Amino acid sequence: MSAFDNKVAVVTGGASGIGRGIALELASRGASVAIADINTERLGTTLADLRGVGSAAIAVRCDVTSDDDVERLRDETIARFGRVDILCNNAGVAVLGPPERVAMTDWEWILQVNVLGLVRAIQAFVPLLLEQGTGHVVNTASVAGTWAYTWDAAPYITSKFAAYGLSEALARRLRPHGVGVTVLCPGLVSTNLAETARMSGVPQQHSGEWFYLPPDMTDAVEPDFVGALVAGAIDANTFAVFTHARDAERFRTWRLDIESSLAAAIDSSPPPPTLS
Numbered sequence: 362m363s364a365f366d367n368k369v370a371v372v373t374g375g376a377s378g379i380g381r382g383i384a385l386e387l388a389s390r391g392a393s394v395a396i397a398d399i400n401t402e403r404l405g406t407t408l409a410d411l412r413g414v415g416s417a418a419i420a421v422r423c424d425v426t427s428d429d430d431v432e433r434l435r436d437e438t439i440a441r442f443g444r445v446d447i448l449c450n451n452a453g454v455a456v457l458g459p460p461e462r463v464a465m466t467d468w469e470w471i472l473q474v475n476v477l478g479l480v481r482a483i484q485a486f487v488p489l490l491l492e493q494g495t496g497h498v499v500n501t502a503s504v505a506g507t508w509a510y511t512w513d514a515a516p517y518i519t520s521k522f523a524a525y526g527l528s529e530a531l532a533r534r535l536r537p538h539g540v541g542v543t544v545l546c547p548g549l550v551s552t553n554l555a556e557t558a559r560m561s562g563v564p565q566q567h568s569g570e571w572f573y574l575p576p577d578m579t580d581a582v583e584p585d586f587v588g589a590l591v592a593g594a595i596d597a598n599t600f601a602v603f604t605h606a607r608d609a610e611r612f613r614t615w616r617l618d619i620e621s622s623l624a625a626a627i628d629s630s631p632p633p634p635t636l637s
C-alpha cells in the first residue's frame with residue numbers, strides 16, 4: 362500500500378520536463394494523474410507513458426494564463442476522478458534580459474505564467490482541499506527564487522521570488538487546516554525550458570554575450586530524480602525541496618550577511634556586457 366494509492370494529482374506543465382517527471386513518479390506510486398499543458402503533442406506522448414505505468418490518467422489542454430482553462434481543468438479532473446488531492450503548480454517559462462530593457466509584454470508574459478498561473482490554480486483547487494481538510498500543493502519555484510544567481514535573468518528571478526514567497530504564505534494559510542505545501546527549488550534540470558525561453562531587450566550584436574550561469578550551477582539533474590524528490594516531500598510533508606545540496610546550504614547562509622553575500626556574488630562573476 363503506497364501513500365499515493367487512490368490519490369488524484371493534477372500537474373500543470375505536466376507534458377514535459379520536471380512536470381512530466383513528477384507526473385510519472387506519482388503515477389508509478391499509484392496516483393491517478395491529470396496533466397495540463399499547452400503543448401498538445403507532448404501531452405499525448407506523456408499521457409501514453411502514464412497509462413504505460415498503469416495509471417488512470419487524463420491530459421487536458423490548459424493555458425494557466427486563462428481563468429476559464431484552469432477552471433475547466435478542475436472540472437474535467439473532478440468529472441473523471443471525483444476528487445483532487447495533490448496540485449502541482451509547475452508550468453513555467455523563462456525570460457532573460459536586462460531589467461531596464463526587457464519589453465513590458467515579456468514581463469507581463471512571465472508574470473502571467475510563473476506567478477498568476479499559480480494563483481489561478483490556487484483559487485480553483487485550494488477551496489476543494491480546504492473542504493476535504495487534506496491535500497497538498499506543490500509550487501515549482503527555483504533556486505532563482507532563493508537568490509539572484511546571475512545578472513542575465515531578472516524577469517525569471519523576479520517571478521521565482523514571487524513563487525517562493527507565495528508558497529511560504531500559502532503554507533502559513535493551509536497547514537493549520539491539514540493541507541500541506543511544498544516549494545520546489547530546482548537547480549539546473551535537463552528539460553525543454555530553453556525551447557520557449559525569450560531573450561528580451563538585448564541588441565542582436567550582444568545576444569551571445571548576454572548569458573551567465575555560475576560554473577558551480579551547471580551540473581544538471583534529470584526530471585525523474587526531481588519527481589522522486591517531490592513524491593518524497595509530499596509523503597513527508599516537507600516544505601522546501603532542493604535538487605542540489607549546495608543550493609540548500611546557500612539558502613541557509615546567504616541572508617546571514619546579505620551585504621557580503623551580495624558583494625561576493627558580484628565580485629566572483631564577470632560583469633554584464635555594456636549594451637550599445
Ligand SMILES: NC(=O)c1ccc[n+]([C@@H]2O[C@H](COP(=O)([O-])OP(=O)(O)OC[C@H]3O[C@@H](n4cnc5c(N)ncnc54)[C@H](O)[C@@H]3O)[C@@H](O)[C@H]2O)c1
Pocket residue numbers: 373374375376377378379380397398399400403423424425426451452453454474501502503504546547548549550551552553554555557
Ligand atoms: N529546467 C530547469 O533547470 C529548471 C530549474 C528550476 C526551475 N524550473 C522550473 O520548472 C518548471 C518546469 O519547467 P521545465 O524546466 O520542466 O521546462 P519544460 O519547458 O520542459 O516544461 C514546462 C512545461 O510548461 C508548459 N507551459 C508553458 N507555458 C504554459 C502555460 N501558459 N500553460 C500551461 N503550460 C505551460 C510548457 O509547454 C512545458 O511543457 C518551470 O516552472 C521552471 O521555471 C526549471
